[in-house]
Amino acid sequence: MKILVINAGSSSLKYQLYNMEQESMLAKGRVERIGFESSILVHESMGKQEITEVSEILDHNVAIKKVLDMLIHPEHGILSSIDEINAVGHRVVHGGESFSSSVLVDAEVRQEIRKLFDLAPLHNPPAMMGINAVDANLPNVPQTAVFDTAFHQTMPPESYLYPIPKVLYTKHKIRRYGFHGTSHYYVSQKAAEYLGKPLEDLKMITCHIGNGGSLTAVLNGHSFDTSMGMTPLEGLMMGTRSGDIDPAIVPFTMAKEDLTMSEINSMLNKHSGLLAISGISSDMREIIEGVQKGDTNAKLAFDMYEYRIRKYIGSYAAAMNGFDVMVFTAGVGENASYLRKAICSNLTYFGIELDEQANEVRSSEIRRITTDQSKVTVLVVPTNEELVIARDTYELVKNK
């Protein structure tokens, strides 16, 4: 069975094609700058050369059409016909309280995803566009929705409620949902498997640090608390997102700077975080380069970023009354040994003893970066959200 996995963003679309019998990836790629004149499609079929195509891709419908054309391209493709695609799985960021597991997309599911546009204006509309685009181009193929929020539906009310009037929860569902759940789920499973211990017996902190970042306290295999909130803005300092700030800053700044709601939203989501403090970039690679060159703004940005991660680790240690395992994952977590070292070197109170040599190893494999004596085991676990989406999709469609 062949499954296409789609992760649609507002102006981008990432995809992977899987053969589920072997769980092997057949092709992957991304479309960037959808809606612009010069959109970019980067495609790679396994065993063939990567190809980059620049053209005008005005919407997600055209993007999907281009991806399908590329999959059957005589030179760069991997399929002889698009009829070989048996199902399509979508990453849907916000599932609200309606979904605690992945589902087949039907009319009801569509309506629920649409209802959640309000809560995830940057993420759910493009996912819906992706679903509609697949409908238009592959009308008879079953589609599934895999939610970032699903794994976090096990959080207890003391974790997910905000201390504000309760009517806001009952009326508008204002609460913590948490995101990157597919990744937190995957890496926690992998970590337990690697250590040969039942996940149910472990207290784990998973650190998904990419462009967006979140930490999760995984208690006995379930999400107990997580740093992102009603939206993916809360929690850690991120590439361009502020993370936690005093909520009073919002009305204060709106008044002082005469900003609209959409302007303040854009400021906190797109013009804050590493980018704002460093004045250089939202990309951790460039921040670390800046630090190493002696740039003081880059250093301040790095220190704030690291300190805020460490504070969350401390609070989740308190939340679970200790922890046995900590996992680093996603673009920054998997690659930035410099950041991992800064974090771990300042957590010796918890009995973390970094193995500096192991920390510097570059690999795409799961690995331990603490010594044998370390009280807490720290691992680097490459995440694979697309594989989880493919597996869930396979489970949902295989007997249909």
Ligand SMILES: Nc1ncnc2c1ncn2[C@@H]1O[C@H](COP(=O)(O)OP(=O)(O)O)[C@@H](O)[C@H]1O
């Ligand atoms: N070698 C590296 N060192 C430090 N940071 C890196 C490295 N490689 C990638 N990154 C960081 O990973 C981030 C992207 O992470 P990723 O998980 O792919 O994000 P997203 O899925 O949110 O787009 C980049 O912004 C970059 O800062």
Ligand SMILES: CC(=O)OP(=O)(O)O
């Ligand atoms: C939910 C979220 O923040 O996703 P990403 O990290 O991909 O932006």
Ligand SMILES: [Mg+2]
């Ligand atoms: Mg990501």
